[in-house]
Amino acid sequence: MNGRERILAHLAGKPVDRLPLMPITMQFACDLVGARYGDYAMDHRVLAEGQLRVAEQFDLDYVNTMSDPAREAADCGAAVEFFPDSPAAMVEERALLSDKTALARLRVPDPLGGGRMHNGVKAIALLRERVGRDKLVEGWIEGPCTEAADLRGINTLMLDFFDDPAFVRDLFDFVVAMELRFARAQIEAGAELIGIGDAAASLVGPQIYGEFVQPLEQKLVDGIHALGARVRLHICGNTRFALEGMGRLGCDIVDLDSMSPLDLARARMGPAQILLGNLNPVTVLRDGTRDDVLAGLARCHLQAGPRHIVGAGCEVPRDTPHENLRALADFARSTAATPATPP
Amino acid sequence: MTPIECLFKAVIDGDAKTARIVTADALQAGVPALDLVMEGMMPAMDEAGRRFECSEFFVPELLLSARAMKSALELIRPILAQTGAKPAGRVAVGTVRGDLHDIGKNLVSAMLEGAGFEVVDLGVNVAAEKFIDAVRTKDVKIVAMSALLTTTMESMRTTIEAFRTAGLRDQVRILVGGAPVTQRFADEIGADGYSASAPGAVLLARKAMSGTA
Numbered sequence: 314m315n316g317r318e319r320i321l322a323h324l325a326g327k328p329v330d331r332l333p334l335m336p337i338t339m340q341f342a343c344d345l346v347g348a349r350y351g352d353y354a355m356d357h358r359v360l361a362e363g364q365l366r367v368a369e370q371f372d373l374d375y376v377n378t379m380s381d382p383a384r385e386a387a388d389c390g391a392a393v394e395f396f397p398d399s400p401a402a403m404v405e406e407r408a409l410l411s412d413k414t415a416l417a418r419l420r421v422p423d424p425l426g427g428g429r430m431h432n433g434v435k436a437i438a439l440l441r442e443r444v445g446r447d448k449l450v451e452g453w454i455e456g457p458c459t460e461a462a463d464l465r466g467i468n469t470l471m472l473d474f475f476d477d478p479a480f481v482r483d484l485f486d487f488v489v490a491m492e493l494r495f496a497r498a499q500i501e502a503g504a505e506l507i508g509i510g511d512a513a514a515s516l517v518g519p520q521i522y523g524e525f526v527q528p529l530e531q532k533l534v535d536g537i538h539a540l541g542a543r544v545r546l547h548i549c550g551n552t553r554f555a556l557e558g559m560g561r562l563g564c565d566i567v568d569l570d571s572m573s574p575l576d577l578a579r580a581r582m583g584p585a586q587i588l589l590g591n592l593n594p595v596t597v598l599r600d601g602t603r604d605d606v607l608a609g610l611a612r613c614h615l616q617a618g619p620r621h622i623v624g625a626g627c628e629v630p631r632d633t634p635h636e637n638l639r640a641l642a643d644f645a646r647s648t649a650a651t652p653a654t655p656p
Numbered sequence: 657m658t659p660i661e662c663l664f665k666a667v668i669d670g671d672a673k674t675a676r677i678v679t680a681d682a683l684q685a686g687v688p689a690l691d692l693v694m695e696g697m698m699p700a701m702d703e704a705g706r707r708f709e710c711s712e713f714f715v716p717e718l719l720l721s722a723r724a725m726k727s728a729l730e731l732i733r734p735i736l737a738q739t740g741a742k743p744a745g746r747v748a749v750g751t752v753r754g755d756l757h758d759i760g761k762n763l764v765s766a767m768l769e770g771a772g773f774e775v776v777d778l779g780v781n782v783a784a785e786k787f788i789d790a791v792r793t794k795d796v797k798i799v800a801m802s803a804l805l806t807t808t809m810e811s812m813r814t815t816i817e818a819f820r821t822a823g824l825r826d827q828v829r830i831l832v833g834g835a836p837v838t839q840r841f842a843d844e845i846g847a848d849g850y851s852a853s854a855p856g857a858v859l860l861a862r863k864a865m866s867g868t869a
Contacts, residue, residue, distance in 0.1 A: 340807065394756060394781075399807045402756035405780075467759050471716040472723065475670070516759070518714030550835070554711065595806060595836050630806040630836075 316374030316448040317505075323622065324543060324565050324587060332614070333374045334645040335566075335589060336624040336638070337547070339381075339400070340631035342367040350398045354380040355429070357436035364436075365443055371635075372642040375449040378436040378499075379508060382455055384429040385491060386463040388422035408466035413480050419464075421491045424498035434498045441503030449506055451545065452499030456511025457529035460488040467513060474521050485529045493536040500542045506565070507537045508545040515550030515570075519558075527558040534562045545589065549627050556581040571626030575616035588617045591626040598637055599630040606640040614648060623648075659687050660696040663728060667700035667770075670720025672727040679728040689735040693772060697725055697732075701770025705855030715759065718854070722766030729769065743774035745865040747798040748790035750778035752811035757804035760834055763854035764800060771858045773798075784811075784818035791819075791828050798864050800857060803834040812837070813845040829864035833857060 314322070320333045342363035343353035352359045357378075364376040381400040383393045392407035410416055424430040433453070440450045455463065461484045462470045473481050496507050514526045530546070537544050543565040551572035552559065559567055560582030568589035569578055575588055582588070590613065592598050597609045614621055623645040629638060657665065659682035666675035682692055704721040707713035713721075747768055751761045758780045765775045776794050778786055782801075790796045799819075803809040812832050819825045831849040832842050833856075842850035849860040 396754055399754055399805065404756060405758065468719065468762060471719050471759075474716050475720060516715035518711075518716065521714070521716060554714075596838055596840070599806070600838075600840065628806075632806075 315446070316368075317444075317446055320374050320449045320506075320622075323620075326585075326620075330649075332645045332648045333622045334372065334624070334642055335375050335568075335622050336373065336641060337377065337379065337568075337628045338364070338367045338373075339379055339628055341629045341633060341638070344631050345370065350400065351395055354401055355395070355432065357432050357439055360436045361439045361443065364440060368444075368448055371638050372646070373448070375451055375506070376440045376444060377451040377453065377508065378433050378440070378504075379453040379510065380433075382459055382463060382510060382512070384433055385422070385455055385460055385495060388424075388426070388428035388430050389419060389464060389491075391464060403463050403466075405466040405468065408464065408469065410465045410484070411469070413477070416480070416484055416487060419487060421487070421494055424495045430495050430498070433495075434502045437499050437502040437504045450504050451506040451508050452496065452502075452504035452542075453508045453510065454492040454495050454499075454533070455488075456509045456514060456526075456533065456546075456548070457485045457488045457492075458514040458517065458526045459511045460492065461485055462513040464488070467516075470513070471516065474517070474525060478525070481525055485525065489529050489532050489536070492533055493540075496533075496537050496542070497540055500537075500540050504542060506543045506545060508547060508568075509533055509537075509564075510547050510549075512549035514548050514555065515552050519554040522555045523558055527555070527562070530559075531562055534564055538563070547589075547627075553577060560586055566622060568622075568624065569626065575613055575621075579616065579618060584618065585620065587620045587622060589622040589624045590617075591624070592641075594625040594627050594630055594633075598625050598641075599633045601637065603634075603636050603640045606637045607644055610641065610644040614644075659685065660692060663692055663696035664700045664703075667697060667721050667724045667728070668703055670717060670724050672720075672724040675724040676727040676731065679731050683731065683735065689732045689739070690741055692728070692732055693736070697728060698770060698772055701725055701767060702855075704770070705767055705858065709853060709855050715763070718763055718766070722763070722770070725766065725770050744772035745798060745861060746774045746776060746794065746796050747800055747861060748776045748778055748787060748794070748796040749800045749802070750782035750787060751780040751802045751804075752808055752815060753781055753783050754811055755803050755805055755808035756780045757802075757834075760804065760854070761802040764802065764833065764857045767854040767858045768800075768861060771862070773858075773861060784815040787815055788818060788822050788824060791824055796828065798829045798831060798861055800831045800833070800861070802832075803837060806836045809834065809836050809841065812841075812847065816846050831857060831860050831864070 391409040392404040545566040547568040569591040571593040
């Protein structure tokens, strides 16, 4: 069973030879091929080399095109600061939508128009060409709350929920239209799984999540499913307050950060939901020993149950000891995954 | 409700307009500015912090309270300055070099202001030299550094080393925080304190000023 077959079978509730292994690697993968992170984020060939190397060397079941949250915003014309060897970041004091009326003039960028989104689509095509059907290729888009924060400024958006809810709804609608167009381009290029990153959603609390964010995440999830791909949702941070809503989205994979307990997620989302994670990436994966990693993974698996995918709570930090990342593969390889409850 | 109770409620409710009106009316009526701070604003921000710690408030609600607090403080601060009232301490706050994430830093700033500290907000992507300059020129006693990324948290280490090189390490208490930062990392780089939350940062700052941190 190869990586792609393993993931797809696991998602479908069919027997697999072992637990799938899908940690998020970006800076770690970049360092592995000796590249500078600015090049990894801007040049699809560098990203693909990094992903291929990390997947090969650490026996990952998939490759992924995530690099930073600024691809779509950059193509919209937002101010983005690029660093030579760390991820790009939004410049909030020059936020694209600091003037709310600019939203009416904003157009969804063409994901094949030669910008950063196009670079992401090219990465998908190249990865698909290189891995064929051996490993799953995952594309990446931003979720409604995160992308809206990128365009409006995260501090301002947090107040907009109270000051101007109608504007937030219009902004979220724009974001979902843009992200679905980006997702479609990635799926057409060969992505079989689309990851949605919605880190900012962990900041808002249950009332705003339920009223504003979850319904738009639902539109994204439904839209991606209609395009024929599967969905992973990853929200960085503590999402205890949102677990039920996240579980109702119908995501194929819910990827949890280490602050959100897997046993609580299992209780809130039911036995069928595939949960990914959620080893603490800093205190255990990077700073712990191999034994710490194996013990932590065992705890995660005990909490998640058989419908589990091995990974860290968030990105594998760039200076993680290789021995510790190998421990993830060893754990996945030695753990059978009997589908106790088919979806 | 008394004017002070009204101010307390307006800050908790995140109602900046009412907070400003209530403050203006109270000052007009002769309520001492310091009473508005000590009995209205500070307890309100303490309460907002408590609600944040126990997940009754989230980031939007805390930012709303901070905005209400600041709208009142704008009226009160000039009066306090005239009376010679001293802040609880002066804190330079910034997100470290290479990092543009500021929401955590802003929450810490707001909570510190709400606790009576004077905040020198150095912004984001702050170089070590800028923190050092704040200590040299602005009589800052506490430096509070924030980082969101595992890569940029290393700038905290280089900033602390720069303070040592400049011969200023003993003159300032250095606090660190941010998603990837841990107590272990804070100890390793020689910080004086670590907090996982904005309300926790206020406790650290109070301890630092009393010489117990």
